[in-house]
Amino acid sequence: MTERVSVGFTGGRGGVCGLSWGQIAIWRAIQRLVPDDASLNMSWVTALEDEGVSFGTPLARITDTVASVMARHESLRTRVRVDDVHGPQQLLARDGTIEVEVVDATRETAAAAAKELQRRLTEPAFDYAGEWPLRVGAVRVDGEDVVTHAVFAICHLVTDRGGLTALVRDVLAALAGRPTTDPPDRQPYEQALHQASEAGRRQSDKALRYWARHLAAVPRDRFGTPDGPPRFVSVTLSSPAGDRAVSVLAEREQVSSSAVILAAAAWQLARQTGARESVLQVIVSNRFRPGLADSVGPASQDGLCVVEVGDDGFGPVIGRAMRASMQAYLHAQYDPVALDTLLADLGDVDLSCSFNDRRFDAQTPVSAAAGVTADGIRAALPHTTVSREPVDHYGARYFLHVNAVPGTLDLTLFADTSVFDETKVEEHLRGIERLVVAEALRVLDATDTGSADTEPAAAEAPV
Structure with a gap:
């Protein structure tokens, strides 16, 4: 049996601005791969008990984790809209609702069910303007309120390989019942605003002078x-x-x-x-x-x-x-x-x-x-x-x-x-x-x- 559970979340701010330079790089990579852009999606399965994260985990722990990381990381509540005047822009939502897909299984079939759920959540390309860039699933066992596996799939626009480590760390901490409370590092929205500022322009100009000097060797x-x-x-x-x-x-x-x-x-x-x-x-x-x-x-x-x-x-x-x-x-x-x-x-x-x-x-x-x-x-x-x-x-x-x-x-x-x-x-x-x-x-x-x-x-x- 499959159930969809709605999870509400509230973050610190919302707004609309251009993409950061790193987001532009990923956005262009995505556009080059369409219609095969789903190949850039990233996902992982956390076997809660086998990995020693938590035991006897109720579904509420999963939904609390989702609400926590959605509030903490602005990139998880950011969608991309393209218009003829401004090109691609990031739409940061202050709050919203996201669904968690819950699959029932036995303890013997839970790992296989988690792998299949990972496949289904990862394979489709994201709707970059209309969908949250995070998909979450959970495997519940033996008709009890016990989750053995949590499944996460994210759009590459959320982060790159370097930022994935921080995201997984925060997810695991929340799944263990100890959500991270330290302030996060710079968010993409803040990064984009900085890069559009005078200081950001100077930084870009300095880098491009280096490119101009060395492109002659190409x-x-x-x-x-x-x-x-x-x-x-x-x-x-x-x-x-x-x-x-x-x-x-x-x-x-x-x-x-x-x-x-x-x-x-x-x-x-x-x-x-x-x-x-x-x-x-x-x-x-x-x-x-x-x-x-x-x-x-x-x-x-x-x-x-x-x-x-x-x-x-x-x-x-x-x-x-x-x-x-x-x-x-x-x-x-x-x-x-x-x-x-x-x-x-x-x-x-x-x-x-x-x-x-x-x-x-x-x-x-x-x-x-x-x-x-x-x-x-x-x-x-x-x-x-x-x-x-x-x-x-x-x-x-x-x-x-x-x-x-x-x-x-x-x-x-x-x-x-x-x-x-x-x-x-x-x-x-x-x-x-x-x-x-x-x-x-x-x-x-x-x-x-x-x-x-x-x-x-x-x-x-x-x-």
Whole structure:
């Protein structure tokens, strides 16, 4: 049996204003994917008893949780309206009513019922103007007032990966009967008002001056003429040996593992396109900025990262990639509409290459190389796997994702094979693995023989 329970909520304020820059970035991503925009929806199931959150939980605890988080986080009560004059605007409601879908099951079938409920709540695209960007469900067992599973599905406009952690934390606290009372970090509505102010304009202008200086390095024709309409493939390489090698290089250079992987990708891309520099857009969370660490709202934007590869060895490129990424991070808050104007003035600039490290701890310096040996890296090499699948469409010609797989360098490359030959996609990923492995083995072998480090020779990594 399914029941729908209405939950009222009241927040602190309501109003109408433009989207924040982070919201614009997500809104554009959604529009590019229509009619497949539901693929950006996010969801999770909390098994209350199995996860030790609460026991014998009444349905009222679920409805109280929903009312609490709806009141606390303005993005959960924000819808988006598009009009011909102002474009997309956020409509923040002060109060309202939301439904919780309750499904009855037995204790034996509760977990399966929760998974099915998650699927039903997550699959449909949201009605961005007419629906709250949160869907909630609960599994009640054995005809009692006991809920064993709570299900949450949210629209990507609510937040990005960085803000999802704060939202889940607040949900779990409320489900445990201890709702968070500390003031939340900056809300999207407040962020949008700040960004529309004079101070916000100055911040955007500073970032765009950086973009203008470095866009000159972006090639106008990076991959050559397409051999037909765009067609996409997704290839994933999983390499335990690569993960060990990256940790060795990150510790040697005292940089993040993300910088090592970015450097290897930049090296491969430069070699494959015949350039001395690699220009990639990197996804920047912006969570290091004041007031945004735990903000439940979209804050991520693209940063422009220009990595000089040159003709010397791979070692120096790692340091240059780290410095280039830091500059990209510092200049990744700007008005996307103003960037559109800048790009239009510059003409045909190819920004079709992107890099996204999906790991939460990607920016922390790595000291996990203790115990890694050359023999261990060599022994792990046969365990590398590669998988592929076709993709209907994608928003970039080259998009490299670093996936959160513990103990493994896990890379997924989405590529447009009309300009990036399909046979070269796997080779590109294997070239990244070969590059980091060869450099790490050089470092470890030199250490094992007691040799002092010498200037790295130019690495060879076929593309």
